Amino acid sequence: MERYDPQAVELKWQDIWERERAFYVPNPADASKTDKEHTYVLEMLPYPSGELHMGHVKNYTLGDVLAHVRRRMGFRVLRPMGYDAFGLPAENAAIREGGHPRLVIERNIAAIREQMKRMGWAIDWDREVSSHEPSYDRWTQWLFIRFFEKGLAYRKEAPVNWCPNDQTVLANEQVIDGRCERCGAEVERRNLEQWFFRITAYADDLLDEMSLLESWPEHVLTMQRNWIGRSDGAEVVFRIEEQDVEIPVFTTRPDTLFGATFFVLAPEHPLVPKLVEGTPHEGEIMDYVRQAAGRSSVDRADPEKEKTGVSTGAFVTNPVNEERLPIWVSDYVLMEYGTGAIMAVPAHDERDFEFAERFELPVKVVVAPEGEEPEEGTYVPHAENERLVDSAQFTGLPAAEGKQAIVEWLESRDLGRGAVSYRLRDWLLSRQRYWGCPIPILYCESCGMVPVPDEDLPVLLPEVDEYLPKGRSPLAAAEDWVHTKCPTCGGEAHRETDTMDTFVDSSWYFIRYCDARNDEEPWNREIADYWLPVNQYIGGVEHAILHLLYARFFVKVLNDLGLLGFREPFLRLFTQGMIHYLGAKMSKSKGNVLSPDDLIASHGADAVRLYILYMGPAEDDIEWQDTGIEGMARFLGRLWRLGLEVAERGGIDVPADGPLVRRAHQAMAKVGDDITRRFQFNTPIAAVIELVNEIYHAKDDPDRAGEVRFATEAAVSLIQPYAPHMAEELWERLGHERLWEAAWPQADPALLERETFELVVQVNGRVRDRVEVPVGLDDSELLDRAKELPRVRAHLDGKEIRKEIVVPGKLVNLVV
């Protein structure tokens, strides 16, 4: 028999798909009319920093299976692809490999495109975009200017994260445990003037509009909520009487205001130098400030380290009781959260308590569980039924009411107000690197900051000799490019030389796909609103608070700007697990990387596609086993031989019913439902394998040839989303054509119903026997059947039956 040759068959069909433009989905002529149900299946686009790895293979195979099934179920499916080509990963790859980033990246893109075609993924290549192309950049810059006009992109000096290795600033989201997300170097704090997106203005929308999402993993939503970190509390104004200065603090515990025993400023607080100027403490305190500035943020944030601080000798007045509290300076107070100053309540805050112990400061309990008299001078954590004590007119109030009453009291005297604070910071988007989208802003001596006029976009990256990072943007070296004329007044101007974070590019690529060749505007709104929001997004969980948060922010802004008709970009999100190999996450440094190309060469793309989804639930981390893919190749061989044998027999009348026909219908019911409703990709493969095993048991019985043919065709059709090449080849040999266009097999409900079922009989909840009985017997008939069984009688053994439970269609339980 003809052996299966995956290389020949796979290339044959890839060629046919391309020639027949099988998976190209043009936009509808009139997007306002819905001609056919449509759906948008999207996977996170790759960084072309190298070739595809197994994580990509899993990601895009998941999307591919879903897209095939949806298409065959009658949907018009948008399934585009592109490249996140700018940014550190790509630029560092170029530096590593040598050569201009553009050349290296375009070479990588060409290789990735080939790999994708070789995997047989059904992609609409007419919509392919890469974020480094001027035709894409132009619109990234255009969008930036729209943000700028609305005050949502702004420039300011602030303490920022600086990666000494990558020689650029980073967004907060790109700092993991005080280290650079890309290279792992410990980040430094620097005060620099940088570009920010005002994502904090959308903090509440980002929280509240989670309700618009259809299905996101709970842990991703939790991570975003934690990252945004909304805290409800109050801002309270303390006064330094001697200097007539007011210092507001943020607190979530206004109910503990009477327990404040000291006051702490962050070392970076602008009042510190003024406060100590000319005092005997000046030298000591400014030394401490310098020392704190020199400490790394990792070191400073280490909770194991003992707290440090210095007293200023100055005092503030507590607005609620006029008590004078000593002002300290300590680096456990962060300048970037709240107001950079805190009221310290050691009895009710662990950090304040630790500091008070260290420096022997008083501890005053003002909240305690009802009826309890806590020991003075101790730390009293939150408890149920807590009430205020020792708090003047507020004493005795439950904590929640006390909070409200104190805030109202402060508000009425203009000493404070209810306030909300967020952990989220504005998104720092400028980068001092070459390989990014230029920020389209000019600095004019007389007009100030001026956006590049829309008609002059895109601002192209200048060619420079030296694009290695060196602390300031390499673009600054292109002097001819930097010096320009102001479009407003015609005077001297110079260009912004920083480039944008690559996460800006990836915050809107899914919109561009909808209208990828539009050179009048970034997209036509009607077309974008037709396809979007994305119905199913698939990608890695590593983007939970990076890309996924940024893209949500972008869409909200674009909606507010009237450019889009929806608020959330991705209705359903699926985060796939990672693939481990030889006991560890695959990585080049560990030397345990599997190459998709090698696996395709040895087993074929279909076997790779099958195994990567068969390994386990797609959301779980799973261990690649070399023998596993062999199992899938073996199954494909089994299906191949079956298909050829059935094809050779020629057309045979297919019976309307029969055990194997019913098995095939059961498989049809399971595969489609598992993929589309349960988002489960491993069990459908098992169901098809099971069906094929059943066919093998029947295939040599001449009386069942018709059934065998029906079941074989069903198996081929059902496996098509996973193994499209072999399925297509067999389908053709079985006398049909174009399986990718064939309607998805629908199970006939009548054939799923059974005439008999296996009744499970339990005695005291333990299975004692099973018996095949007709469907439709009533409870007493089922009980009679059960009690007749010898093994059941042995367990009843003359004992009195106390209770009889009947689950129709399933089981009987006799309790004795």
Place this chain on the structure above:
RNA sequence: GCCGAAGUGGCGGAACUGGUAGACGCGCUGGACUCAAAAUCCAGUGGGGCUAGGCCCCGUGCGGGUUCGAUCCCCGCCUUCGGCACCA
């Protein structure tokens, strides 16, 4: 420390709504085919026991509970993984 997810055979996993635990694959064992091997096909495969061709007991991280019945629900632990972590 806080938040989240998960613990099932030798291994990856299945069991969807509280109703037959271990589907399917890997591995292993035996058989057929072969001079032989590979490939293929067939059968077996959670552990233990017995008066073995049939039955009994145990078994889904541990200890309790609810229930006729629990991998599934509740309470308390243990372990692993992920996220956050001086955020006032």
